[in-house]
Every structure is written in structure tokens, then in C-alpha cells.
Amino acid sequence: MSDPKQLKIVVINSLVVPEGADVAAQVQAERARALRIGLLEGGYNILAALPPDADLEEQIAQLQPDVIIVDEQSDAALKKVVAATANERRPIVCFTEDNDKEKMHAAIEAGVSAYVVAGLSAERVKTVLDVALARFEVDQKLRHELSETKIKLAERKVIERAKGLLMERHHCSEDDAYRKLRRLAMDKNLKLSEVAQRMIDVADLLL
DSSP: OOOGGGOEEEEESOOSOOTTOOHHHHHHHHHHHHHHHHHHHTTOEEEEEEOTTSOHHHHHHHHOOSEEEEESOOHHHHHHHHHHTSSSOOOEEEEESOOOHHHHHHHHHHTOSEEEESOOOGGGHHHHHHHHHHHHHHHHHHHHHHHHHHHHHHHHHHHHHHHHHHHHHHOOOHHHHHHHHHHHHHHHTOOHHHHHHHHHHHHHHHO
16 A cells, blocks of 8 residues: 555554543553554544454454454464454554564464564654565465466476376377477367366276
């Protein structure tokens, strides 16, 4: 998106200080409020602010945000966010006061695009979101390239097996078998790997 401030953002953090809450809970609630104010003052579009114990998977599916911000890492909330975006990945930004390296590594491995320790000031919002979006785009590109490589490798294996079947049946060379496959693919207007897979399926049925 050309203008980051047009991003639709969902924030996951505490909304209300529980009655009789301890100092830590009050501090967390104030941080949560400051984060939302910082985003709004920065001109960002907050679709919703959801508590960590909400049905995040359903809410995210309904809201379709561009970016998800998890404030003050809750392992349970973060896991729910990652699960909710498993099939439709989105940039996830996590703000926390916990500088535990193991938690940081676990969050990044789980799919978090940016893990920010020591809070968020309004002037850092744009930089953090820009970094998260850039990292997400790079990660998506790498995932796509890996997926393409796996598909091509699988197709190559199918074609090699089909060639082997043709060579065995027609007592022909590897080049001749490949040409037969190509001719069949052209005649049927199919990909080479699709013809090869059909040939293997038929051969398996005859076993």
C-alpha cells in the first residue's frame, strides 16, 4: 500500500483496568491507552481494539485488517493471532516490555514481523510499521519462492518417473520418452507434469 496511514489496523491489548487491579495491570492499561492514542495521533486507522481474551480468530476474519498489533506480549493472545493468520498471512507487530531473547526468537519464528521492546512513542509509529511491512513483504517473497521451488522439484520427479515408464514399455531412449510426453501434453493442451501424473496414475491402477 502506497500510503501506510491508509492501513487498517487491529490492536490487541487491554481495554479497561479491572476493578481492584494491581499496579502492574494499571501500568499495562495506561500503556495500551497510550499506544492507541499514538496511532490515532499519527493518523492511522484503528479498525478495532480487542482484548487478549476475545475470539481473535473470528474477529480478525470479520475485520480483515492489513496489520495486527499485539501490545504487551501475551503468549496465548499471540498464538491466537498467529493461528488466525495462518492461511491468510498479515504483518504482526508485537510491543512488549519483556526483553527475553527466547520469547523474541519464538515470536519471530511464529510469524511476527516486528518485535519492539521498551514501548512505543508516537514519533516511532511510522518507522516501526514501515519496517514491519518491509520485513513481511520480504518474508512473503521468500515463502513464495520456496513454494515454487518445491512445486518444480515435485513436478520434475513426476516427469522423471513417467519417462521411466515410457522407456520401459516402449524400449526407447530418455530423449524419445521425453518427446512422447511433450507430444501428449501438446495434444491434450496440458502441462507436462499433468500428463506425466495421469500416466503414473494409470500405471498404478494396472499394478
